[in-house]
Amino acid sequence: MKKSNKKSKTINKKNVSWENNKNVRIILVVILILSIGILFGTIGYTMYKWSEHSKFQSGIIAVRYVDTSVQIVPYGVGINGDTDSLKFGKVPFGGGGERALYLNITQEAVVNITITGDMAKFMSVNKNEFIIQPNKRDEVVFYLDVPEGAVTGNYTGLIRVLFLKP
């Protein structure tokens, strides 16, 4: 009985000392300030990004997507002239190809082209971030370069053509 009383007294002492300790108070205040700072910082950064995105979005005149594909083979070539997407057909290791897209728009615009997908690493474009004149057809050539060490199989990609306000 005496022992348990002693124990509870010690705990109470510890509690009292924690609740009144000045150092603990300072640490808590610092953590509180940091937490609020992080929260406001994140909210501010998000708002900035949102406004940036909205600005970008409002600058878009039109966006078009074109699928692209190739089959990498060990030997031989297969030409695919279909115009429903930018198909290259069958290309051997160390080979490549080129194919064009024709762009046309009714007003002056800046053209921004991006390529995504597993085929993107093999592709490049002859020009990007250029101005297209209204109602003047412009040609953009896409190059495909298949390295010697490539793995055979079907590869696909997505070409995004963005027409932006100059």
Next chain:
Amino acid sequence: MEISNKALAWLVVAAIVVSIFGTTISLWNLNNKENLLAGNLLTNDTGLAQVTVSQSVVLRFAINATNFGTGSINSSGGYSSCNLAISGQTSPATIVKTGCNNFNPTTAILVLENAGTSFLNVTLNVSGNATNFTGNLPGDAIGLAAFQFNVSNNETGSCVGTLNNQTWSTVPGVPTPQNICTNLSWTGTTNSLVIGLNVTITNNASQGAKSVTFFAQGTNI
């Protein structure tokens, strides 16, 4: 009014929870926006834009030691040049090997296929002639260096137009591509051509790896 440490601790816990929650929501939103920027943009067009795919495709492929193997002229057998030729259909291909040591041209035969769903006009162009490829001079005093090609149907009826260069012809050099088939069919079983190669290496050819690039252009008709 003074706040106790206990109350302050609860305030800190609440602030941390709100902070973590707010940061997670913000980052999630930003991530979605970044994905939109990188991927599909959902916009209402404010201008009339058109993107069309060209009717023509150019493919290039190299001819090198992978296709012919390595070797030399059989000079101990009394030859001053080595002739390697492979032509005809893929199975069996006609292989000629005269005055050569070790070359193996079995994979030198080139199959050019129409892999699309439209008829094609096909032209062929090569980055170099015999001089550029094997490194010797055509028609020189020592031998007759040559680099020729011919074209045949891999499956009968593949070229439904005019099939050109059916006999050995000197490779066309840039910028003069050669029309090899005016109308290459795309149907499943009859859609490919075989390009045969005929290379004569003379004994003044330089040693080393040789490579030449072919350009095949297909245009929809």
